[in-house]
Amino acid sequence: xxxxxxxxxxxxxxxxxxxxxxxxxxxxxxxxxxxxxxxxxxxxxxxxxxxxxxxxxxxxxxxxxxxxxxxxxxxxxxxxxxxxxxxxxxxxxxxxxxxxxxxxxxxxxxxxxxxxxxxxxxxxxxxxxxxxxxxxxxxxxxxxxxxxxxxxxxxxxxxxxxxxxxxxxxxxxxxxxxxxxxxxxxxxxxxxxxxxxxxxxxxxxxxxxxxxxxxxxxxxxxxxxxxxxxxxxxxxxxxxxxxxxxxxxxxxxxxxxxxxxxxxxxxxxxxxxxxxxxxxxxxxxxxxxxxxxxxxxxxxxxxxxxxxxxxxxxxxxxxxxxxxxxxxxxx
Numbered sequence: 001x002x003x004x005x006x007x008x009x010x011x012x013x014x015x016x017x018x019x020x021x022x023x024x025x026x027x028x029x030x031x032x033x034x035x036x037x038x039x040x041x042x043x044x045x046x047x048x049x050x051x052x053x054x055x056x057x058x059x060x061x062x063x064x065x066x067x068x069x070x071x072x073x074x075x076x077x078x079x080x081x082x083x084x085x086x087x088x089x090x091x092x093x094x095x096x097x098x099x100x101x102x103x104x105x106x107x108x109x110x111x112x113x114x115x116x117x118x119x120x121x122x123x124x125x126x127x128x129x130x131x132x133x134x135x136x137x138x139x140x141x142x143x144x145x146x147x148x149x150x151x152x153x154x155x156x157x158x159x160x161x162x163x164x165x166x167x168x169x170x171x172x173x174x175x176x177x178x179x180x181x182x183x184x185x186x187x188x189x190x191x192x193x194x195x196x197x198x199x200x201x202x203x204x205x206x207x208x209x210x211x212x213x214x215x216x217x218x219x220x221x222x223x224x225x226x227x228x229x230x231x232x233x234x235x236x237x238x239x240x241x242x243x244x245x246x247x248x249x250x251x252x253x254x255x256x257x258x259x260x261x262x263x264x265x266x267x268x269x270x271x272x273x274x275x276x277x278x279x280x281x282x283x284x285x286x287x288x289x290x291x292x293x294x295x296x297x298x299x300x301x302x303x304x305x306x307x308x309x310x311x312x313x314x315x316x317x318x319x320x321x322x323x324x325x326x327x328x329x330x331x
Contacts (some may be wrong), residue, residue: 001205004283010211015215016316026226037289038041038222044074047178048290052224056286057186059217060148060208062254064190066127067145068160068198075142086150088258088276093118093251094158100243112163113300114243115264115308116284119158123278124195125218128211129315130257133322135271145273148187151283152179174291182286218312221282225289225305229298247315251277270322278315281308 007214015271026033037163038051075082097118101111147154156179197203216242253274259269285308288301290296 001209005205005208005295006211008209011212011215015125015128015218016313018215019219019222019309019312022223023226026223027230029056030227030230033220033223033227036220037175037228040203040222041180043177044125047174047181047276049181050253050284050290053178053182053290054222055217055220055224056182056282059221059282060183061186061190062217063127063144063148064187064192065194065207065210066141067187067191067296071138071141071187072144074138075146078139078142080089080262082142082146082263083140084258084264085272085275086146086263088142088217088272089147090119090150090154090158091123092254092276093247093279094162096250096254097247098162100247101329104239104243106243107299109297109299110240110243110303112159112294113284114307115162115290115302116159116288116300116302118247118278119155119162119283120280120284120287121155122275123152123280123311123315125214125312125315126274126278127273129278129319133270133274134266134267135274137271139268140271140275143272143292147275148183148280152176152184155179166252171293174293175287178287178291180284198265218282218308221280221285225285225301225308228289229302229305240303240306244303244310246300248277248307248311250313251279252318273316274318277318278311281305281311286306 022033034051036050036055040049040051041052042048084141094115096119097114101114106114118300125141127137127144129135130137155170156175159175160172193203194207231243252273256269258276259272264272281304285304288304293298
């Protein structure tokens with residue numbers, strides 16, 4: 001168990017390297033991660049349930065295992081911070097994505113993918129990044145939790161509303177069902193198990209290996225999309241990478257600005273910047289590849305996959321920059 005915990009810590013500390021390594025290897029050996037896209041069954045609203053869906057569920061389950069009743073008490077005690085965070089999450093990234101699709105004149109399929117990324121909740125690994133950069137971890141967990149709980153309603157609604165300009169018809173119900181299946185139910189199950197068994201020593205030891213499993217899950221999601229879409233990554237030219245870079249970078253900047261606007265301290269400003277800028281692009285990738293209505297726009301999955309990889313890299317870099325700044329300031 002101790003060995004597994006050490007491996008888990010290593011994977012958590014080097015998330016971006018692990019994700020990049022899997023993506024690069026899969027790009028040259030696509031068959032290695034082909035199993036991720038294996039379809040298991042189809043649900044009543046025609047969403048494909050694949051191995052990737054299971055992996056997303058495991059990642060969200062690992063998040064649920066970290067939640068306690070104390071976390072929800074903290075949310076209740078800090079309504080202003082959480083409200084600002086939720087509003088920033090579901091205003092900045094969705095509308096920033098829409099603005100970039102217009103500014104860069106993105107093709108409809110790629111525009112839809114960027115909007116989908118923007119409308120997803122905050123990424124799970126953002127909590128790790130907040131910890132590494134001296135942010136407010138309780139605030140980070142609270143923002144991720146609230147944005148995830150709101151996602152079955154907010155993500156389908158915002159995508160349907162904002163994607164109307166892409167001339168692609170998007171219905172909210174299939175996305176809502178998919179998010180409930182792969183996000184809400186696993187998070188709820190993880191929280192329930194933590195509530196029932198959280199004080200047991202063995203359970204606590206098992207919890208310590210979950211971050212590593214989540215990182216491997218994220219790497220597998222990226223690998224699965226690279227396996228199916230990697231050959232098309234460069235067909236759309238450099239514009240797809242420019243769009244992802246601007247969306248993510250401006251998200252960090254505007255998130256930090258939102259914190260500054262309402263007078264948050266440094267730790268909270270760093271946290272809201274990371275929470276807003278780092279999206280759950282793994283969820284976006286899963287929606288783009290398994291929800292029936294996205295079948296006509298396979299290129300949507302490409303920009304989701306690029307976002308999934310880049311957000312992990314940039315989040316690590318930003319957390320490192322904040323930590324380095326603090327170190328220099330102490331000297």
